[in-house]
Amino acid sequence: MNITVIGAGVIGISWSALFLANGHTVTVYDVADDAPQRVRDGIAQCEPTLRSLGYDTTDMTARLTFCDDLDEAVREADVVQENGPERRDFKRRLWAQVEKAAKPTALLLSSSSGMTATSQSALMTDPGRMLIGHPFNPPHMIPLVEVVPGENTAPSAVDEAMRFYAALGKTPIRLRREIPGFAANRLQAALFKESVALVRAGMVTVEELDEIVVNSIGLRWATAGPFQSFHLGGGPSGFRGYLDHFATGVQLLWLHAATRPVVLTTRLKNRLVRQIDDSFGARPIQELEAERDAKQLAVRAALAPHPRSGDGDGDR
Amino acid sequence: MNITVIGAGVIGISWSALFLANGHTVTVYDVADDAPQRVRDGIAQCEPTLRSLGYDTTDMTARLTFCDDLDEAVREADVVQENGPERRDFKRRLWAQVEKAAKPTALLLSSSSGMTATSQSALMTDPGRMLIGHPFNPPHMIPLVEVVPGENTAPSAVDEAMRFYAALGKTPIRLRREIPGFAANRLQAALFKESVALVRAGMVTVEELDEIVVNSIGLRWATAGPFQSFHLGGGPSGFRGYLDHFATGVQLLWLHAATRPVVLTTRLKNRLVRQIDDSFGARPIQELEAERDAKQLAVRAALAPHPRSGDGDGDR
Known part of the structure; x- marks a missing residue:
């Protein structure tokens, strides 16, 4: 699977490591100049833990690329996992742009703990495939992912997200309502x-x-x-x-x-x-x-x- | 050490098993006719866990006796661990009686989670050696014991209680104030x-x-x-x-x-x-x-x- 990770902070790096360890191809989008080095260093730090958890981490960074153009970064993505700043306007503009550039079949997931999918997707034409996949830090270690659909998320997208996280070895739990802070x-x-x-x-x-x-x-x-x-x-x-x-x-x-x-x-x-x-x-x-x-x-x-x-x- | 366990409910039985596994001599006081049988059955249930925790449980019930006379039950006790009903009048009368019958050097501990030592010891002549040793259920498994002195507990008795529980393999934490429910x-x-x-x-x-x-x-x-x-x-x-x-x-x-x-x-x-x-x-x-x-x-x-x-x- 092609997975695009938006935002190379602590959460984005940990997700990237877990995706790679699961055999996926990962593209990291982050506009900071030092992002590639930080990501490589961070993944190297996660690697022993992933090996201890039973993953084959051999050459996993061979499937890692970087891209500082958002449209290009998401064009081939099957899944987008967003970990950007917790600012409403940023997220709304981001998803509107991602929607235009990505395949219509792409699953659009946000790691946000503070902003609901309904709010984040307000500027999208079709918010049906956008929802929350909120991990517990660090994502490559703690099993829980809270899967929280927005008011306009399609049930099929929720099912896909649940399957996606379960296949990674995570424990996804689907929340039935959006509440600040989730559960x-x-x-x-x-x-x-x-x-x-x-x-x-x-x-x-x-x-x-x-x-x-x-x-x-x-x-x-x-x-x-x-x-x-x-x-x-x-x-x-x-x-x-x-x-x-x-x-x-x-x-x-x-x-x-x-x-x-x-x-x-x-x-x-x-x-x-x-x-x-x-x-x-x-x-x-x-x-x-x-x-x-x-x-x-x-x-x-x-x-x-x-x-x-x-x-x-x-x-x- | 001679330890008297007052009250043979779930907590009292678990404490008895832990005390025995630590090599102490245990006297159980409980007025119910079926107490001896319930205690023996309950200790048998705890025994595999205690063995897994590294205790030598061989013949440990050889050091277990029962007594339905309170004065006699506490007379030789170095430590009393009380697990009676959470009723104020019951506990106050109990400690006043225990104080008269026990050695002046006996350490008097209550497993209560709901009543402070200050309240329980109100009818005692000298409440200096009475305090709370509140376990988390089941006491033979969960390490924590909250050690909570009353207003009139002597500091030396608190120190003794801390040493007593630590020697059992527990993790005693001394609370600095009495608050309902403790921590x-x-x-x-x-x-x-x-x-x-x-x-x-x-x-x-x-x-x-x-x-x-x-x-x-x-x-x-x-x-x-x-x-x-x-x-x-x-x-x-x-x-x-x-x-x-x-x-x-x-x-x-x-x-x-x-x-x-x-x-x-x-x-x-x-x-x-x-x-x-x-x-x-x-x-x-x-x-x-x-x-x-x-x-x-x-x-x-x-x-x-x-x-x-x-x-x-x-x-x-």
Whole structure:
């Protein structure tokens, strides 16, 4: 498949690496002069992880090209994965131009977490093949892709997007409505709000908060989501039993949290940053990243006893 | 060490198994006639997991006794771990009685998630050695213990509790203030609220919500907490860079969520239970539990390359 990646930031580079590892041909469009070098360096950084995930990465950059003319970049594309700046006017003009230059059969996907397909496609003549394919960072490592159609996206395009991401080894989930932040970022933001509230209240430091999460709900949710977890926490009567025992207490915690709005003031931000520096500042970010990647790989391997192997060319 | 476990419910049984696996002598106090049988059955269920975690479980129930007289049950205890009903009057009377019967050096710990040590110890003459040691279910599997002193707990008792849980192989985190729900349950409740809101809005089913969590933030938080994750998501300038890029967007998501209070009405609860039945009802709860336990064990093993072994008698 010919895939055009628009925007060579962190997300675009990670997508490019994953597409190449799956045997696809990738054209990267980015107007920055240093884009080709950044992309090549970034893909080289992703490569060991992709190999550990079971992909054949031999010579994968032989199928990588660069193009700084948008029309030309998308002309042969079967799939476009857009990762440009989160500015409404930029995205609207971009899709209107892509639509004119690309094949009518091309699937048009945006990695945006902040702007809906309905909004992004406002200047298109036919927005039927444009929708959101929002990954979780980094896309070549974290399985989830949120597939979110706009009001005018054709159901067939949604199906195609689901198949496209599944064939890459991803876990695509189709959302039934457009809501700001979609689902995963909203869930993450909800936990982050309470995290900030607990640190602000002086109950724990940022480092202690992280320890709490990793050693309880992180381990729990890596293996079963919140609904199944509570279904199993309710005794023989399952989720109904959970609600019978705990709904009142949970409701009280929700009410209590609602009385304490969290505002990221300059002062609060500075306090959080100071604690982050105290806790993690002594170690270079790249070292922490390498440790995180190794751990995430280990968890993925532990939960998937039969990793992908030798199917790098399987869905060309 | 002599440990008395008060209350032989799910939590008390799991604690008993962990204490025994660590080589301690355990006395279980529970007035129910069937308690001894339930405890023995429950410990037998925990045993394979404890073995997988590296504990020597040979003949561990030889050090298990039962006692239905509270004074006698706590008389020789070095540590009391309480797991009784979450009723204020019950706990207050219990601790007043335990205080009279136990050695003055006994460490008095409550597994409660809902009642503070300050409240529970209100009828004690000397509440200095009473505090919260709140596990995450099941205690023999999930590493976290929240150690929460009351207003009158002696610092030395807190230190002892931290050492006691660490020696068991747990990850104790000392909270600096008493807040309803402590930390982990508040964080869990925050994510659960947004989960229910997304299902209520028809954006996803409970099963899809679980898939989203397991395949994104669960994997992320099993390996690094929210603060470190965002520190690594902020580029070269770390958490400061994250705030510069995303604080406004996160604040908008918080505001948006605050406009949609979630109330667990009967109608909403029924709707959630129906979806849970549709998604998980076909499989027996015990089968789902076994799958979860196997996965949690696999994740713990993946993240701890050097599991405990042969130290079952190490801290008697």
